[in-house]
Amino acid sequence: MIRHIPMQKLFLKNNKGQVLPYFIVLTMILLISWAMMINIAKLVRDRMILQNSVDNTVLSVATLQARTLNVLGATNYLLATILSTASNPKVVMFPSLSTDKIAGSMIPGMFSDYKCLGKSNYSFTSRTGVQNLRKTVNAIEQIQNSIIAKYFTQYFQILKDIPAKDCSVIVVPSRFVTDLKNFKMPSFSTSAVLLGLKRNIKGITYYETKNYCMDLKSKHYHIVDSKQYAKDKYSWYVQTENFYDQKFIGYGIKLPSAKNNKGYPLFANLIGIKWPAVTAYAAAAVYNVDGAMFPDKESDKTGLDNVVAVGMLPIVAKQLKVFWDFTELVAKIPIAGIPAAAALVAGAAYYAYQTYNKIYDGLTDETTPVRLYKKSYNGGWDSHLVPIK
Amino acid sequence: MPFSKKEKPVFPPLLCRVIPCLTRNLLKIKIPVSSNHPILQSSNLSNSGQTLIEGLIVCMLVTALMFGLIQVCILVVNDMLYNEVSFSATRAVSVTKEKDIQIFSKKTVNKLLITSGLVSGLLFADIEQDGRNTDKEAKTTNWEGTILGENIVGHDGTNIKKYNVKINYKTRLMFYKLFGGNLFRQQSARARMIKSPDVEYYDKAYPDAKTFSKKQ
Numbered sequence: 001m002i003r004h005i006p007m008q009k010l011f012l013k014n015n016k017g018q019v020l021p022y023f024i025v026l027t028m029i030l031l032i033s034w035a036m037m038i039n040i041a042k043l044v045r046d047r048m049i050l051q052n053s054v055d056n057t058v059l060s061v062a063t064l065q066a067r068t069l070n071v072l073g074a075t076n077y078l079l080a081t082i083l084s085t086a087s088n089p090k091v092v093m094f095p096s097l098s099t100d101k102i103a104g105s106m107i108p109g110m111f112s113d114y115k116c117l118g119k120s121n122y123s124f125t126s127r128t129g130v131q132n133l134r135k136t137v138n139a140i141e142q143i144q145n146s147i148i149a150k151y152f153t154q155y156f157q158i159l160k161d162i163p164a165k166d167c168s169v170i171v172v173p174s175r176f177v178t179d180l181k182n183f184k185m186p187s188f189s190t191s192a193v194l195l196g197l198k199r200n201i202k203g204i205t206y207y208e209t210k211n212y213c214m215d216l217k218s219k220h221y222h223i224v225d226s227k228q229y230a231k232d233k234y235s236w237y238v239q240t241e242n243f244y245d246q247k248f249i250g251y252g253i254k255l256p257s258a259k260n261n262k263g264y265p266l267f268a269n270l271i272g273i274k275w276p277a278v279t280a281y282a283a284a285a286v287y288n289v290d291g292a293m294f295p296d297k298e299s300d301k302t303g304l305d306n307v308v309a310v311g312m313l314p315i316v317a318k319q320l321k322v323f324w325d326f327t328e329l330v331a332k333i334p335i336a337g338i339p340a341a342a343a344l345v346a347g348a349a350y351y352a353y354q355t356y357n358k359i360y361d362g363l364t365d366e367t368t369p370v371r372l373y374k375k376s377y378n379g380g381w382d383s384h385l386v387p388i389k
Numbered sequence: 390m391p392f393s394k395k396e397k398p399v400f401p402p403l404l405c406r407v408i409p410c411l412t413r414n415l416l417k418i419k420i421p422v423s424s425n426h427p428i429l430q431s432s433n434l435s436n437s438g439q440t441l442i443e444g445l446i447v448c449m450l451v452t453a454l455m456f457g458l459i460q461v462c463i464l465v466v467n468d469m470l471y472n473e474v475s476f477s478a479t480r481a482v483s484v485t486k487e488k489d490i491q492i493f494s495k496k497t498v499n500k501l502l503i504t505s506g507l508v509s510g511l512l513f514a515d516i517e518q519d520g521r522n523t524d525k526e527a528k529t530t531n532w533e534g535t536i537l538g539e540n541i542v543g544h545d546g547t548n549i550k551k552y553n554v555k556i557n558y559k560t561r562l563m564f565y566k567l568f569g570g571n572l573f574r575q576q577s578a579r580a581r582m583i584k585s586p587d588v589e590y591y592d593k594a595y596p597d598a599k600t601f602s603k604k605q
Binding site: 048285 | 448451452455458459462465466469470472473476477480483484485486585587590591592593594595596597598599601602
């Protein structure tokens, strides 16, 4: 006789927990789905945050570059404009417009060495004006150096502050990326290279002015000469050979070991996945729709602003009067007077012609720092995101 | 205490087995139904299989709940991924030199969708693009209107443009027939960005400059 044993007694003691295995399986599926959802959400969120971080950082660096170039362009213009007021004293006061010879200003004021003490038959050397001019130029150069130092520190401050937490972003000027072999990390003093700029090594030669005064036949005559006083090695900023490449490449990474990734991915061991490093790229560039603003070659030419040109006219007129007074004086000398007067008239014409040419060149030469700034300051340097390739 | 034979049944026979179980376990209410009930006796029903039916109903409810939650997961994940694609596409649109933004954005969206695995058929095979390769696939619009109530103009005097990439897509729903609903749920993802007004300076710094990529 076969003894009937209930199935219930054979396997289980009672009915409890029959749904439990099913419930556990479904719960596992649900939990893995949730974990996947949270993992994907975090990855997507991380990538978006990182992309925004790289965009923001690279654009911030480009904006810093644009602002620095604008300020440096303005100070370059100021420096060159002050130098453009300088004279080239050769009997009379010629406008210099060249850093090869910088004497006291053609415009009366604190930079001028064209001084007459009203004494008869008296000569004296004046260097107060050119000293003031040199001090001002050096002060502007110092301001430029401090602007670049600020740029250098701000550059790294941006890399530190702008990226989101746990995101590391580096931004490199594209000109260094394309020419890594020749890349040297600029020092604090040579950080203008980051901007694509360098100092003009043509230098500035300063001259003091010798004033000769004489009274002849109740008229006062004033002629000038010059003597080298000092020489400085550098002047304004000019472009380096790869200044045209004003693009920045930004690269960002969020490592799996980042603090914020602790505990992720959820159920890593169960699902068998590893958290990847999230990366993002971006590029930004600096541009000026009106021109480069900085000279592309090292040159001694300052260029000339219209206002400065107008400011020079009184002293140019004064020099012509000197010629006229001398002509009047020598014309009265018998026999030799007429040819001497004619020579003086020719000299006056030569002076007028030379001065006109200088001023005209200064106003029209578009390679000088003054004219380049005047041409491009309306557009100004600006920044925008650009394609990476 | 057994019921009297005169009492009428309150619930149909099957529910007589289920409801007391549910109410006892879930609501802690005891409804007195026993095997002496006239209906149960007359239909020769016994206690056997009671657990099976209880289990079946609980399983059905739990399954529905689980799949519902999984469906929500899928919808949310799709939403996130498509939003990411639209974000990336908008970013690409905002730095492109292409003149036909519509075509460029569609191409970019398609490329990104494939790289994201959304239309590759591998990761989420149950997603369909709305009218693939048609205009409805990824709609990109650009406005030349105001930004935050202001007319912002670029160097050339034209208004700065906002670009909007919108992706319309459909997610296939599970068990849609049970509910008599639609097979797909219409969803959309979008992102907006402002484009630089000076597109011609994407690869050079000033009018007469060499392009960025050109080496000395």
